[in-house]
Amino acid sequence: MPHSAPPSPLNPDLLALLASCRSAPADDTPRLVLADWLEEHAEVSGLPSADDARARAALIRVQVELAHPTSDAGRVIQLRSIERRLIATHSEHWLGDAARRFFELGHRPFGFAANLLVADRITTNTPVYSFDPFSPRNRWRFTRGLLSIELGESEQRDLELDAWFTSPLAAWVEEASITLGGVAALERLSACAGIRPYLGVRYAVGAAAFPTLRNPRPKQEEMTERRCKRLLRSANFSLVRELTLYGPAVEVGFLRMMVEANVTGVRRLVVKTALSDTNAALLASAPLVNLSALDVSGTELTADGMKFLAGAxxxxxxxxxxxYRNQFGCDGLVALAASPLVRTLNVLDLQNTGIGDRGVSALTQSSLLERLIGPALNLSMNPIGDAGAQALAVCEHLERFTELILRACRVSDVGATALAQSLYAYNLAYLDLWNNRISDAGANALASSPHLEDLRELSIRDNNVTAAGAEALCKRFVDRVRV
Incomplete structure (x- = not known):
């Protein structure tokens, strides 16, 4: 791999900000702080030019915004265009020599082809290298402005990659990920010194093993208490950044063992099985002091289970x-809204969780709603009625959102009227009231609202609106209403 001239050393403040992004990978705040710093200190960042610093700041902001779901297709198209331009213009320079090396590693023959003569392999099997920042085969991508790299099990010991990881360009790596299965694979993990500080293992415990081209007959590892203990005691478990738990692991007591284990390296945790209250309490007791993202969707989490997690x-x-897809209901959301997590959470998925008016009221009265990042506030498929809609209507934090989604709830004319008259609804560009209990009275209130001037789409399908109510809505919103 040819070596280009090494970039200049980075500003120590910039290095500290990049480290804070790596320590909390799911949190947008450190990244946006980094973007602001790059704008304000572009001339002294240590990057090749001020324009380079500003381009990195722009990519961070664009990709952070793209990371959050939105119904604004036009905005997404605009952001994707900016993202594509930034990556096309700068990514080859930002990757340096690593781009070619990843290409070479990604095109190595295996199986029968690996035994061919070197001369034949060069002439028939090795594609000519050309930098393509948008190739689906790339082992790298920019994620919310930082570089994410996928490593194979053998590439962690590649000396040329190791040399690149000691350069200033590697400071922009959020994580060099490697996906492993089985205790033995984790135990034999041995990365080069330059790669190791960036290495992050993605590990699934109790998952079924599926065949691949490189491993056509994978051996299924039996889940036992002894094997789980061995896994947690492995020195390399400190490198596990993303941990996914399946039913067989939970059944043999993995959560109980986590309480006494060193799990401080875990940044992202996904649970893929039902969580009893007992197991939710064990999860809450585990020393996950650096946990940045938790996914317990569809785990049958109860109100008591949410109380345990909220008070972890x-x-x-x-x-x-x-x-989402749990039934912890109002009691669970009330506990969450009163917990210390209101000071850290900025993304919260609550669709189809059984929350009603009391839960929404608690949400609007806590500081949690002030922290949540838009553009959408999505409370769909919950038994939220008029009192919940009224609580949202009088909440000053509603103005922070451009999209309010109350699909398949229980809002009737009273709630629709409250939203139409809300002083804090003026920023709404998308209002989804599909499949509620709204009739002509609510439709007329929405049609005559003085605060919905910027509304680009109103969905009120599958309600009780007659032709007269639909006519009033179409007269006001023309083709921006779905009725």
């Missing part, structure tokens, strides 16, 4: 909580 004593920097 060690979880101090959780930024993302995905909890």
């Amino acid at each position: 004593p060690h979880v101090k920097q959780l930024a993302v909580l995905s909890a």
Whole structure:
């Protein structure tokens, strides 16, 4: 791999900001702080030019915004265009020599082809290298402005990559990920010194093994208490950044073992099985002090289970909580809204969780709604009625959102009228009231609202609106209404 001239050393403040992004990968705040710093200190960042610093700041902001779901297709198209231009213009320089090396590693023959003569392999099997920043085969991508790299099990010991990881360009790597399965694979993990500080293992415990081209007959590892203990005691478990738990692991007591284990390296945790209250309490007791994202969606989490998680004593920097398709209801949301997590969460998925008016009221009265990042506030498929809609209507934090989604709830004319008259609804560009209980009275209130001037789409399908109500809505919103 030819070596280009090494970039200049980076500003120590910039290095500290990049480290804070790596320590809380799910949190947008450190990245946006980094973007602001790059704008304000472009001339002294240590980057090749001020324009380079500003381009990195722009990519961070664009990709952070793209990371959050939106119904604004036009805005997404605009952001994707900016993102594509930035990556096309700068990514080859930002990757340096690593781009070619990843290409070479990604095109190595295996199986029968690996035994061919070197001369034949060069002439028939090795494609000519050309930099393509948008190739689906790339082992790298920019994620919310930082570089994410996918490593194979053998590439962690590649000396040429190791040399690149000691350069200033590697400071922009959020994580060099490697996906492993089985205790033995984790135990034999041995990365070069330059790669190791960036290495992050993605590990699934109790998952079924599926065949691949490189491993056509994978051996299924039996889940036992002894094997789980061995896994947690492995020195390399400190490198596990993303941990996914399946049913067989939970059944043999993995959560109980986590309580006494060193799990401080875990940044992202996904649970793929039902969580009893007992197991939710064990999860809350585990010393996950650096946990940044938790996904407990569809785990049958109850109100008591959410209370345990909300009061987790060690979880101090959780930024993302995905909890949809559960039934913890109002009691669970009330506990969450009163917990210390309101000071750290900025993404919270609450669709189809059984929350009603009391839960929405608690949400609007807590500081949690002030922290949540838009553009959408999505509370769909919950038994939220008029009192919940009224609580949202009088909440000053509603103005922070451009999209309000109350699809398949229980809002009737009273709630629709409250939203239409809300002083804080003026920023709404998308209002989804599909499949509620709204009739002509609510439709007329929405049609005559003085605060919905910027509304680009109103969905009120599958309600009780007659032709007269539909006519009033179409007269006001023309083709921006779905009725």
